[in-house]
Every structure is written in C-alpha cells, then in structure tokens.
Amino acid sequence: MIEKPRNKKASIYKPKPISGFPEWLPEERLAEQRWFDHIRKTFESYGFCSIETPSVEEIDVLLAKGEVDKEIYVLERLHKDEDSDKESRLALHFDQTVPFARYTAQHFNDLVFPFKRYQMQRVWRGERPQMGRMREFYQCDIDVINVDNLPLSFDSEIASMIYETLEGLNIGRVQLRISNRRILLGFIDGIEKKKHGTLILRILDKLEKIGEDAVLEELNAFPLDSYEKSTLLKIAQIKVSNSNALEASISKAIFPLEDIPHEDMIDGIHELKSVLDNLSHLPEGAVVADLSIVRGLDYYTGTVYETQLLDIPEYEGSVCSGGRYDDLAGQYINKHLPGVGISIGFSRLFDVIRQTHPEKLGIGPKSPTDILVYTENKNEAALAIKTAQTLRQQGLNVEVYHTVKKWDKHYKYAKNKMIPTICYPQDDVNAKFKNVESGEENIQALSDWNKS
Amino acid sequence: MIEKPRNKKASIYKPKPISGFPEWLPEERLAEQRWFDHIRKTFESYGFCSIETPSVEEIDVLLAKGEVDKEIYVLERLHKDEDSDKESRLALHFDQTVPFARYTAQHFNDLVFPFKRYQMQRVWRGERPQMGRMREFYQCDIDVINVDNLPLSFDSEIASMIYETLEGLNIGRVQLRISNRRILLGFIDGIEKKKHGTLILRILDKLEKIGEDAVLEELNAFPLDSYEKSTLLKIAQIKVSNSNALEASISKAIFPLEDIPHEDMIDGIHELKSVLDNLSHLPEGAVVADLSIVRGLDYYTGTVYETQLLDIPEYEGSVCSGGRYDDLAGQYINKHLPGVGISIGFSRLFDVIRQTHPEKLGIGPKSPTDILVYTENKNEAALAIKTAQTLRQQGLNVEVYHTVKKWDKHYKYAKNKMIPTICYPQDDVNAKFKNVESGEENIQALSDWNKS
Numbered sequence: 001m002i003e004k005p006r007n008k009k010a011s012i013y014k015p016k017p018i019s020g021f022p023e024w025l026p027e028e029r030l031a032e033q034r035w036f037d038h039i040r041k042t043f044e045s046y047g048f049c050s051i052e053t054p055s056v057e058e059i060d061v062l063l064a065k066g067e068v069d070k071e072i073y074v075l076e077r078l079h080k081d082e083d084s085d086k087e088s089r090l091a092l093h094f095d096q097t098v099p100f101a102r103y104t105a106q107h108f109n110d111l112v113f114p115f116k117r118y119q120m121q122r123v124w125r126g127e128r129p130q131m132g133r134m135r136e137f138y139q140c141d142i143d144v145i146n147v148d149n150l151p152l153s154f155d156s157e158i159a160s161m162i163y164e165t166l167e168g169l170n171i172g173r174v175q176l177r178i179s180n181r182r183i184l185l186g187f188i189d190g191i192e193k194k195k196h197g198t199l200i201l202r203i204l205d206k207l208e209k210i211g212e213d214a215v216l217e218e219l220n221a222f223p224l225d226s227y228e229k230s231t232l233l234k235i236a237q238i239k240v241s242n243s244n245a246l247e248a249s250i251s252k253a254i255f256p257l258e259d260i261p262h263e264d265m266i267d268g269i270h271e272l273k274s275v276l277d278n279l280s281h282l283p284e285g286a287v288v289a290d291l292s293i294v295r296g297l298d299y300y301t302g303t304v305y306e307t308q309l310l311d312i313p314e315y316e317g318s319v320c321s322g323g324r325y326d327d328l329a330g331q332y333i334n335k336h337l338p339g340v341g342i343s344i345g346f347s348r349l350f351d352v353i354r355q356t357h358p359e360k361l362g363i364g365p366k367s368p369t370d371i372l373v374y375t376e377n378k379n380e381a382a383l384a385i386k387t388a389q390t391l392r393q394q395g396l397n398v399e400v401y402h403t404v405k406k407w408d409k410h411y412k413y414a415k416n417k418m419i420p421t422i423c424y425p426q427d428d429v430n431a432k433f434k435n436v437e438s439g440e441e442n443i444q445a446l447s448d449w450n451k452s
Numbered sequence: 453m454i455e456k457p458r459n460k461k462a463s464i465y466k467p468k469p470i471s472g473f474p475e476w477l478p479e480e481r482l483a484e485q486r487w488f489d490h491i492r493k494t495f496e497s498y499g500f501c502s503i504e505t506p507s508v509e510e511i512d513v514l515l516a517k518g519e520v521d522k523e524i525y526v527l528e529r530l531h532k533d534e535d536s537d538k539e540s541r542l543a544l545h546f547d548q549t550v551p552f553a554r555y556t557a558q559h560f561n562d563l564v565f566p567f568k569r570y571q572m573q574r575v576w577r578g579e580r581p582q583m584g585r586m587r588e589f590y591q592c593d594i595d596v597i598n599v600d601n602l603p604l605s606f607d608s609e610i611a612s613m614i615y616e617t618l619e620g621l622n623i624g625r626v627q628l629r630i631s632n633r634r635i636l637l638g639f640i641d642g643i644e645k646k647k648h649g650t651l652i653l654r655i656l657d658k659l660e661k662i663g664e665d666a667v668l669e670e671l672n673a674f675p676l677d678s679y680e681k682s683t684l685l686k687i688a689q690i691k692v693s694n695s696n697a698l699e700a701s702i703s704k705a706i707f708p709l710e711d712i713p714h715e716d717m718i719d720g721i722h723e724l725k726s727v728l729d730n731l732s733h734l735p736e737g738a739v740v741a742d743l744s745i746v747r748g749l750d751y752y753t754g755t756v757y758e759t760q761l762l763d764i765p766e767y768e769g770s771v772c773s774g775g776r777y778d779d780l781a782g783q784y785i786n787k788h789l790p791g792v793g794i795s796i797g798f799s800r801l802f803d804v805i806r807q808t809h810p811e812k813l814g815i816g817p818k819s820p821t822d823i824l825v826y827t828e829n830k831n832e833a834a835l836a837i838k839t840a841q842t843l844r845q846q847g848l849n850v851e852v853y854h855t856v857k858k859w860d861k862h863y864k865y866a867k868n869k870m871i872p873t874i875c876y877p878q879d880d881v882n883a884k885f886k887n888v889e890s891g892e893e894n895i896q897a898l899s900d901w902n903k904s
Binding site: 076087107136151386 | 464465466467468469470473474475476477478481482485496497498499500501502503504505506507508509510511512513516523524525526527528529530531533539540542543544554555557558559562563564566568569574576578580581588603605606609730733782783784785786818819820821824833834837838841844848849850851852854855865868869871
C-alpha cells in the first residue's frame with residue numbers, strides 16, 4: 001500500500017462544464033455505447049463499411065463549394081513559429097458530408113463502387129455558446145454513391161435501414177416522411193417559374209409551421225397566378241401512406257397522372273411511388289409520403305427524407321434527414337458521383353431522451369461488470385484473482401474487490417455500481433454467488449455460472 | 453434511375469493527405485475496428501467503464517499544472533465577434549490524463565470509488581509536420597483511482613490486463629518491463645542525494661540506449677562516490693523474471709534485503725516482489741523486473757511499466773507505458789486521489805504494424821458483408837430484398853446488388869470487396885449459395901445458412 005501525507009493545495013482551479021460540449025457520467029455513457037453499438041450493428045447488417053476521417057480538413061477543402069453557413073473552428077498552434085504561416089490552415093469539420101466527399105475523391109481508385117459507407121464521428125460548430133446549442137456532437141451518417149448512376153432501390157434501402165435503426169432504440173413510434181423534390185420542382189419548371197424554384201420550395205416547406213394562409217401570402221412575392229398558387233399548395237398538402245393513395249391524391253390535386261404535362265414531375269411521382277412500394281413491408285404508419293418535405297438545401301435532387309419521433313414531442317423537428325443528390329464530389333474530382341444518404345443527429349437525440357425520458361435509456365449500472373469477486377481472507381487473494389479469470393474466460397465482465405475490509409464495504413460498492421452478483425470463491429471450482437438485489441445465495445460450480 | 457448530364461467542372465480543388473493526420477481505407481479501418489473491439493472487450497472484462505470527455509478543455513485547465521511540454525492546438529472561431537474575447541479559450545486535449553483528472557474532480561460526488569475507467573479517444577499535438585510524427589491519434593488508457601489509498605493489487609491487475617490486451621492483438625510476443633521507482637529513489641535518498649533524484653533517474657533510464665560507460669560518465673556530474681555510482685549502476689542493471697531472482701540480485705548488488713538501511717528502497721522492493729508474484733500466472737518471458745525502467749516523469753511514485761513487442765523490432769521504444777501516481781487531481785480538487793494507469797499509443801502501433809506486418813492485421817475484405825444477394829430477374833427485386841432481410845435476422849451482414857446487369861458485374865463486385873458468398877434466391881425459403889473463392893454452389897434453405 002502506497003500512502004503519502006495529503007498536502008493541502010494552495011490554489012485549486014475548480015473545473016466547470018464548457019457550454020456546448022456535452023459530457024456524460026459513466027452510467028450515461030454505458031447507455032450511449034448501447035446506442036452506438038446498435039446503430040453500428042444495423043448499418044453493418046446492410047454491408048455498409050465504416051470510415052473515419054481526420055477531425056480536421058484544410059480550410060480550402062471546407063470552403064471549396066463557397067462560403068458555408070456553418071460556424072467553423074480553426075486550429076492555431078499555441079506556440080507558433082515562422083513555419084506556421086507556410087502551412088495550410090486547418091479547421092475542425094462541421095459535418096461528415098464534406099469530409100466524405102473529399103475522402104471519396106482522394107481515394108477514388110482504391111474504392112469499390114457502389115461505395116456504401118457509414119461514419120459515426122464528432123463534428124464541431126464554432127457557435128456562440130447558448131442554451132441547448134451543441135458545439136461538439138456525434139453524427140451517424142450513411143451514404144451510398146456510385147459512378148454516373150445509382151439505382152433507385154437504394155433510396156428505399158436507406159429508408160428501411162434508418163427505420164430499423166431508430167425503431168431499435170426503443171424510443172417509441174418512428175415515422176419516416178418521404179418526398180421527391182422533382183414533383184414540386186417539375187411542376188414549377190412546367191409553369192416556367194424555374195428560376196424561383198428553390199425559393200418557392202422553401203416557402204412550401206414552412207407549411208406545417210406557419211399554415212396555409214401564411215404560405216399563400218408569401219407566395220404572392222412570385223409571379224404566380226391563383227391556379228398555380230393553389231395547385232402548389234394542394235400538392236404540398238398531400239400526405240398519404242402508400243403509392244395508390246399518392247396517385248389518387250395527385251390526380252385530385254392536379255390531373256390524372258397520364259395527363260400531367262410536366263415530365264420531371266411525372267418522373268418524380270414514379271420514383272416516389274416506387275420507393276413507397278419497396279417500403280410496404282414496414283408497419284402501418286412507419287412511412288408517409290409528405291409532399292411538403294423539401295429540405296432547404298439546393299443539394300438534393302430527388303428523394304428527400306425527414307423523420308419524426310411520434311412519442312417524443314420534446315424533440316422538435318426531424319431527428320434524421322437526408323436525400324438523393326446528383327453529384328457528391330464535383331468540387332474535388334472530375335467524376336460524376338450521384339448518391340443517397342441520411343444523417344442522424346446523434347448527440348442531440350440522445351440528450352433529449354436523457355433529459356425527458358431517461359427511463360428509455362436503461363440508465364443504472366455504473367460499469368459493465370457482471371460479477372464482483374470478494375474474499376474476506378487476505379491469504380485468498382490469489383484464489384480471488386484466479387476465480388475472476390475463470391469467470392472472464394466464460395465471457396463475463398468481472399471485478400475483484402481488492403480491499404479486505406469489514407463485511408459491508410464491498411457489498412456497498414456492488415450496490416452503488418449496480419453490479420448484479422457477488423461471488424465468494426470457495427475453491428478453484430466452486431463459489432457462493434449472491435444476488436445483490438434479492439440477497440439470495442447459491443453455491444455453484446464456476447463453470448455453471450454463465451448457463452444460469 | 454436519376455441521371456443528369458455530367459458537367460465538367462471548371463475548377464477542381466484536388467485534395468491531398470494532411471501530414472500527421474492519418475486516414476485509413478475501408479479495409480484498414482475494418483482491421484482498426486477489430487483492434488478497438490478487442491481492446492474494449494478486454495477492458496470491460498475487468499469491469500472498467502468507458503468515459504469520453506470533450507475534445508477540448510479550457511486552456512487554464514490544460515495548463516493548471518504549469519507549462520506543458522506538449523504542443524497544443526487552440527481553437528479560434530473563423531467568424532469572431534465581440535463576444536469571442538469574453539469566452540475562455542479552448543484547446544484540443546493533448547492526452548487523456550489531464551481530462552480524466554478534470555473529469556474526476558468535476559464529477560467527484562457522482563462517481564463510485566475505486567473508480568476504474570477506460571478511455572479510447574483521439575488526442576492532438578500541435579506539432580510541426582514531420583515524417584512519422586502524428587498530430588492526431590488514438591490513445592487507449594486505463595486507470596484506477598481511489599480516495600486516500602489504493603491497494604497494490606491493482607498494480608498487478610493493470611499489468612495483467614495490458615498483457616492480455618496486447619497479446620490478443622496477435623502481433624507476437626509481448627514483454628512487460630516493470631520496476632518500482634522507490635527502489636532507486638530510496639537508495640538515492642538514503643545516500644542523501646535526494647535533490648538530484650529525478651536527474652539521476654533520467655540518466656539511468658538511458659542505460660539500454662547509451663551503455664554502461666556513458667552512464668557512468670554522465671553520473672560524474674553529481675557528487676557521488678565510486679561505490680555509490682557503481683551500486684546505482686548495478687541496481688539499474690538488474691533484469692530478472694520473478695521475485696526470488698529479484699531478491700537474489702539485489703542482495704548481490706547491494707546487501708541482503710534485511711540489511712538495506714534505506715526504508716523506502718525496501719518498501720519499493722517489497723512492492724515490486726508482490727507485483728511479480730501476482731503475475732506469476734503469465735507465460736515465461738511475459739514479465740521482467742527491469743530496474744532501469746524509471747519513466748521520465750516526476751509524476752510516478754511507485755510501480756512503473758513499459759512494454760516491448762519482441763517480434764516487432766520496427767516499433768522503437770515502449771508501446772504502452774504507465775505507472776503508479778500519488779495524486780491524480782490535486783490541481784482541481786482538494787482530495788487525495790492516488791491511482792495507477794497505463795496508456796497504449798494506439799494509432800502509432802497500428803500504423804507501424806500496418807506498414808511493416810500488414811499480414812498480422814488480416815486486411816482484405818472492404819466491408820463487413822457476409823453475403824451478397826443477387827437476382828438476374830428485375831421482377832424479383834422484392835424477393836431479393838426479402839431474402840436479405842431473412843438472412844439479416846439470422847445475424848448476418850447482407851448486401852443486395854441492386855443493378856441487374858450482365859452476369860459478371862455483381863460477381864466482380866463481390867470479388868473486389870472480398871464478400872465470401874453470393875446468394876441467388878429461388879423462393880421465400882430456398883436459395884443457391886455460391887462460394888466466391890472456390891466457385892462451389894449449393895442449394896440450401898435460408899434458415900440453414902448460419903449453421904453451416
């Protein structure tokens with residue numbers, strides 16, 4: 001035992017949490033690990049491979065598409081020297097899409113296409129500290145990309161994966177809301193208002209938030225006649241759960257499908273129908289076609305996804321969003337790489353559940369320990385270690401309580417950490433096992449333990 | 453199918469690797485994941501819990517012990533505003549010890565002691581880019597700390613864990629080199645040269661590197677007589693594999709144990725003997741007591757560890773080092789928290805093996821996929837999806853090849869990714885399974901597959 005007299009420290013720097021940088025206690029971290037493990041397992045069950053990119057990119061890479069609206073953290077060496085200015089400036093990545101695009105371009109010749117990858121890393125936003133806004137958080141992204149063209153079947157596969165992923169977290173009903181941007185954009189193009197396309201979509205996107213009247217009001221800013229405005233609104237209001245209902249609603253809102261004069265719009269409808277058909281194995285209510293979903297970004301060119309947690313009203317907005325894009329990495333490589341992907345805002349979701357529905361996380365145990373081994377007799381230390389090793393070989397997580405003290409000390413330790421079982425070794429093969437919760441005791445062979 | 457004419461981009465920013473920030477291909481990442489999984493599983497089998505701390509700390513926290521010799525990356529918001537100067541400055545952590553100390557102090561009342569944690573995160577060193585020097589890398593740390601005192605048994609437990617961890621990576625023979633700083637420091641204290649203690653240790657630490665004569669030469673800088681110098685050297689040259697041999701060598705180098713006049717030295721010998729005794733279950737050669745191991749840091753106060761990979765000469769130095777310290781977090785909290793811990797320099801080790809012994813990583817498959825499902829008939833797309841789902845429910849990782857093309861395209865895909873099996877569904881329950889390597893084909897029930 002090494003012991004030294006305790007020195008009272010003259011000056012202590014009392015640490016405090018840093019706004020926007022979440023940190024969990026061990027029991028919360030265990031729940032977070034279970035979530036990560038489940039998500040990874042689901043992604044891998046579809047054959048997606050993991051990649052990780054560095055936490056940083058060159059600033060020129062981050063800004064290759066032009067200014068970004070995300071706040072960026074730049075790195076500076078604390079002790080700069082004359083070389084510092086010659087190096088390219090590095091910044092923490094603010095999402096996983098830009099690094100994924102850069103990775104694909106850089107390693108293009110080493111990848112097999114279609115390239116299906118998942119990525120679960122921290123991202124950073126250099127925002128001003130404010131309530132509830134995270135500056136460091138995990139995202140879980142999946143994307144499939146291919147050279148030149150990518151089958152539409154992936155659009156439903158991604159939706160299926162994400163449903164299975166979120167459903168397995170046991171946080172209540174999950175609803176995927178799917179649309180296809182070509183439907184509304186095709187219509188807008190058809191009435192020759194293409195140059196206003198994105199702006200009009202952004203207004204229709206607000207339908208659920210601001211309501212019908214406000215949307216019509218805002219549409220007045222564009223040269224649309226009242227038929228066009230009301231048709232746009234009727235389309236955006238379509239919310240159905242299968243492809244037949246989709247076709248019927250569209251016929252009602254505008255024309256029967258075969259009479260629609262806008263080719264891109266028809267393609268969009270066919271794509272959306274096909275995606276819905278491929279998701280018909282999911283439970284009732286798991287998927288809706290919601291034509292008001294457009295996603296703000298210009299980036300998306302076809303299918304778009306949002307996801308609602310119907311039993312977690314505290315989570316505002318979409319927990320997981322994405323879509324089909326036409327070209328992933330055009331700014332880094334002269335290849336046409338269409339893809340489809342989706343991203344879970346992991347840390348925000350975890351934090352909302354932690355704060356509002358902690359019971360859904362199974363928080364309790366403070367370690368992964370299954371069994372605590374203890375012997376009262378100091379001479380039996382070697383026996384305790386050997387017993388623990390035997391139990392570990394059976395796949396159990398085992399701690400030895402090394403301090404031989406009065407009876408209740410090790411018991412209190414097991415209780416506080418919620419370790420379910422204490423093992424009191426008797427000899428090389430047998431031990432007394434005590435259920436910490438019930439107090440029940442049994443003498444058993446060590447080798448039988450994992451079978452019980 | 454969504455296709456657009458390919459636009460040739462006028463300006464393309466061709467990305468390149470950033471010096472010191474490693475990035476792996478999918479097949480390398482799979483190997484890295486296997487390493488992480490193994491390390492985590494071993495740590496958890498001893499009941500250690502995971503924690504993660506933010507990537508950043510306040511600069512004042514990082515520097516609370518005084519200037520550090522590690523290079524630090526400070527964060528700057530790209531778009532600063534008048535608030536920026538009011539915030540405390542944040543910097544990326546350069547190790548996991550400082551964040552762990554801060555975490556323990558900050559959450560002291562929520563933790564159960566002895567607190568056993570592992571931590572596997574990236575750390576950053578803001579160094580000038582240079583060959584082979586990593587600026588971002590993973591470390592895997594384990595520590596146990598307790599309030600006021602911590603049983604010595606943990607010193608051998610940590611050694612045992614780390615042996616099991618490294619041994620399980622299948623990179624050849626692992627040798628732990630263990631010493632106890634109190635032995636040499638106790639002797640130096642006994643001959644009243646205490647104030648030179650750390651400097652003398654640093655010289656003895658170089659014994660293996662610079663040899664006996666050079667060490668004696670450097671010791672001339674201190675007021676030591678020739679008996680003292682030669683005794684120091686004799687002690688540092690002790691290298692034995694069990695506690696009996698340790699006692700014999702010490703008797704030979706200085707006095708029989710019972711005659712040694714230096715109390716602290718005797719304590720150190722007893723501690724080291726006890727640690728060796730508790731590790732006697734490890735294979736011959738796994739552990740040596742090597743009294744030249746002292747670790748440069750003032751920080752350590754008893755047991756010290758280094759680890760050598762005997763079959764990987766390309767890895768210079770210790771792959772994993774640590775020791776016993778007297779007080780973890782004195783700069784942040786008025787509690788006396790002794791502990792013992794060790795740290796694996798994960799990324800450097802992985803990279804050395806990747807470059808020099810890639811065969812030891814089992815690199816090959818480019819995804820975790822077990823089976824690729826393919827149907828030539830476009831109308832059977834739903835059957836392919838259903839078949840994949842059935843196989844997934846059996847715990848398999850399954851991809852569907854969504855493009856229906858000429859025969860060899862999907863086969864080439866499986867071959868390139870090293871997917872071992874292709875499944876051609878026949879109906880809801882049966883399929884033809886093809887071994888990609890051998891070409892062998894079998895018709896089997898889907899439900900039988902995982903049994904074969």
